[in-house]
Amino acid sequence: MVEDSNMYTWEEVEQRVKSGEKWIVVENKIYNVKNWQRKHPGGAKIIAHFHGQDATEAWRSMHNDLKLIQKYMNPLLVGRIKNAKTNQLTEDFGQLREKFKNMELFKVQPIFYLLHFLHIIGIECVAWYLLWQFGDCWPVWLVSAGLLATAQAQAGWTQHDYGHLSVFNNFKLNHLFHQITIGHLKGASSHWWNFRHFQHHVKPNIHKKDPDITLPQVFLLGDHLPREWGSQKRGKAPYNHQHNYFWILGPWFLLPGYFHLENIYFVLMRRDWYDVLWMSTFFLKFFYLGNSILAGGWATFKFYMFVRWLESHWFVFVTQMNHLPMEIGKDHNNDWVTSQLISTCNVEPGLFNNWFSGHLNFQIEHHLFPTMPRHNYPKVAPYVKDLCKKHNVTYVEKKLGTAFADIIRSLRKSGKLWFNAYYHID
Known part of the structure; x- marks a missing residue:
């Protein structure tokens, strides 16, 4: 489980990306895809286009078996978005x-x-x-x-x-x-x-x-x-x-x-x-x-x-x-x-x-x-x-x-x- 200390604002996520981190956000959860994105079946670039951004709807729309994909994503979890907007x-x-x-x-x-x-x-x-x-x-x-x-x-x-x-x-x-x-x-x-x-x-x-x-x-x-x-x-x-x-x-x-x-x-x-x-x-x-x-x-x-x-x-x-x-x-x-x-x-x-x-x-x-x-x-x-x-x-x-x-x-x-x-x- 990601603790409260691993909560980040959107501004903090964007700063981390500018400093070289490869973070994306899916369902208000933050994932570090730096060492994984090249393994992505759709290619690394498709993930790189969402560094520092919310990829939730793209993730939901482009995949069928979300539960299976989630298993691959869990080890990449680094935190959650604080005060998520709707x-x-x-x-x-x-x-x-x-x-x-x-x-x-x-x-x-x-x-x-x-x-x-x-x-x-x-x-x-x-x-x-x-x-x-x-x-x-x-x-x-x-x-x-x-x-x-x-x-x-x-x-x-x-x-x-x-x-x-x-x-x-x-x-x-x-x-x-x-x-x-x-x-x-x-x-x-x-x-x-x-x-x-x-x-x-x-x-x-x-x-x-x-x-x-x-x-x-x-x-x-x-x-x-x-x-x-x-x-x-x-x-x-x-x-x-x-x-x-x-x-x-x-x-x-x-x-x-x-x-x-x-x-x-x-x-x-x-x-x-x-x-x-x-x-x-x-x-x-x-x-x-x-x-x-x-x-x-x-x-x-x-x-x-x-x-x-x-x-x-x-x-x-x-x-x-x-x-x-x-x-x-x-x-x-x-x-x-x-x-x-x-x-x-x-x-x-x-x-x-x-x-x-x-x-x-x-x-x-x-x-x-x-x-x-x-x-x-x-x-x-x-x-x-x-x-x-x-x-x-x-x-x-x-x-x-x-x-x-x-x-x-x-x-x-x-x-x-x-x-x-x-x-x-x-």
Whole structure:
């Protein structure tokens, strides 16, 4: 038991962190994670982002078996928070989460994921069959590439579900199927995805903490950083044209180029041979089939890169439409609900939008309840809207076309802010 002498104020916790301690707070208990955070399955950075902060809601939202995790945390306990403050929005959100648990909305419908997996395999089989049956004439080549890009995009949404532990109640099963889906179906590393994506979830749109928006040498996002860099004459890119070169460095290059290089670098630096094994099965399958049907390895490589190029447009616009036009800036240590709502928006629901985005059109619900099976997002959305209305928190929902266009509009706006600050234009 931690005695009263181990009680600390928030100011004392912050001073300890500034002096080099690695303290985080969960449920008003203080834990020293200095020697443990590198063992964290989600990576050390996700914990480091909460040094000196309350990580309670992130901890509750990102994990399933809290009792088991608590056993690992108990030896790290160093004290408690003195005069802990309460937040009515956070309390109401906690009650809402318990209500959803009682409604069994965190339980999966296995048939949903089974059918989704089968439809991915079916689309992929049709694509290869068309190439095999009719040869690689241009119309068939293009149709097959489009079908494979569709299968890849949908496999991306499926691996996302397993990565968030939202399919099985068992952590090991989720992780195993995540390795299978992202490795064998996508040719990528599960650990790379975990370490990158979970940072985005706990600190969305926060500079230096969310890797999805931390590319200042190429893109300046939001309102704050463009003004800051412009006034300091920083950066060498023509940011006032970033909405134009986005088309090349974003959907054209992200999956065919950058993600390939980042995955290879990640697994080799970590010597993550198990992920390498799963990734290898994808490329062995793809190039075996391609070489058997197309005119050799070079033809298969061009076909593969074209598939990735198509998929990249799909991936970039779906993943960025919910965040890029929203608030982007420094970490103001907001509560969980506020931090997710100011950085996240939804796209209106519908059969096509739900399928096309892998239910990431319900991005708000996904960010608030990342371990919830996605087929339940439409059921919880009305409750989330009521919570936001009660606490005067803006809940943004757009049409699909508007959300896509807002990506470009936000890039143009940020580029203009940088340009005006750089040249002192009012």
